[in-house]
Amino acid sequence: MVQRPQEGNVTWVNFGQRKKVSSAEEARLVTGERVDSKQVLKTRAGETHEQPEFSDPAQLLYNAAMRATDQGRFTRGRRYAEGGNVLDLRVESGRFVSTVAGSQNEPFNVMVLLPYREGPEITEALDMITRQPSLLDLARRGRFDRGLLDILFASSDERFRYRCDCPDLSDVCKHAVAVSLKAAELVDSDPSMVFRLRNLDVNTLDQQLRETAGQRAKDSAAEGSEFFWAGHELPALPQPKVAPMIEDSDLDLLHKAMQTISFTNIDQLRAVSDLEDLYDALTRN
Template sequence: MQMTESRRVKMDNVIYANFGSKQRVSTPDDRTQVINKSRHKQFSPAGTRTVMLTEKNADSGRRSRGEQYYRNGNVTGMTVLEGRVECTVAGSQNEPFVTTVTFPYRSSEKLREAYAAIADTPNGLRLVRDGHLTSSMLDHLVGSPDESIYFDCTCPDRSLVCKHAVASAYHVAEKMTANPGLILDIRGQGMAGLEALIRTYHTKVETEPEDNDSFWNGRELPALPDPKIAPAIDDSDINYLHKALRMVSYTSLEQLRAVSDIEDMYEILVANHPDNQQVYEEEDTD
């Protein structure tokens, strides 16, 4: 009896039958498109904008390693501050690195304009609550495409955006997607505060219609603020001083010593100022 050869496809010792056709990503460019496609799907508009403003200043190697750090769960903690976020990232050393994610600066006036624009947008509050920020809202709250997010990391890498910064940006983007109000917390307002502002804004518009006299002559200006006077070194951002000294310090210990010396010199200069000497003399007399 003559044996008939099987029509099933064979490859090495494996018989491929009823598995369907195999699909492969043939080139590195194709693989990049697949990764980017899945990446943009997982984040909200605010998260996507955060990643975009980060990766524009990072090279491909740090982008790739930072994304891998994020996916491996190396970002172990996050603290929200006004205008910035601090992330703890486990790296190659025993102690984790601390990465500060600083969003583009917005003055109080600019933020009020942003909140007023949200109030004037149809269903603006619901869009923010659901995370569906418009392009204009993203420009005001996160940052416009021509701006950058700035990073300060305790790692030895002196580049503008290290792999820990990329991982931190991905982590912040994930949290923004899960909690759309996070960007408002970063801007010092919060979702509850925004809702109260919008209610006040609509009430003010309804109860204070513009009349002819106020249009031409204006209204009474509000009282000027009475800002609290604080020492310059306390009122400034100490992170920028650390960042500047890192460029001329060989070790983190030297950097900390330099900052401490600057603080001591500042205290001596302030103490020797005639105005302060008079205050000290009055305190001694009392």
């Protein structure tokens, strides 16, 4: 039997520290239970939120807004983002610009500004892409090299800046949160926005890499070149979409094609049926 500390007729019993939680994930954190693969982040006030699965640049935007404000503003900003209060969202040089419908008659003007970059830093990023052309292909698919992302977008320890003309005097208001979340969705759906934010065009960069490929090969073959023996990193192999032809095709187009070589509708239907049978025979395991 465990001896309890006593004083007179009073017994102290420690039932463990109690803490109010707002989600199952936070409860697991308090009890020490393993949390699932989704990252749980804290706002400035210490409250936890479960982060959606975003690409790296989108995560930077999301994390920065979450960590820079309190739970109340973050929650209200997320509701604004989900409720369509962000009326427009534009990508300009080094910033996202938008208007957000709030509690007043006129919408508020909001800016989310990336860390400042100077010309030599952008040149360094371009040199990285020139030396490793595969970095551009990966970036177009949302998979950024860490060093390239640090230069073109922001590093994990840098701060974003927020501007809003609403009456809230906090560093990050709910309107800035809403714009940050919509900007994260935009970057996640179109990774080329990372380049546009630095006045770069992905297609132009790709064309420049192709045009200078011959010169790069000549320079690499020159005596004394650091790439003479090792060469440059090869670009990634193309990854064409693999899909079933008949199932994913527009059968109306196939019927129209068969009409041009068929005398009757019966001939047309038989031709389409024969093609389907041939396809099944060729693709049967």
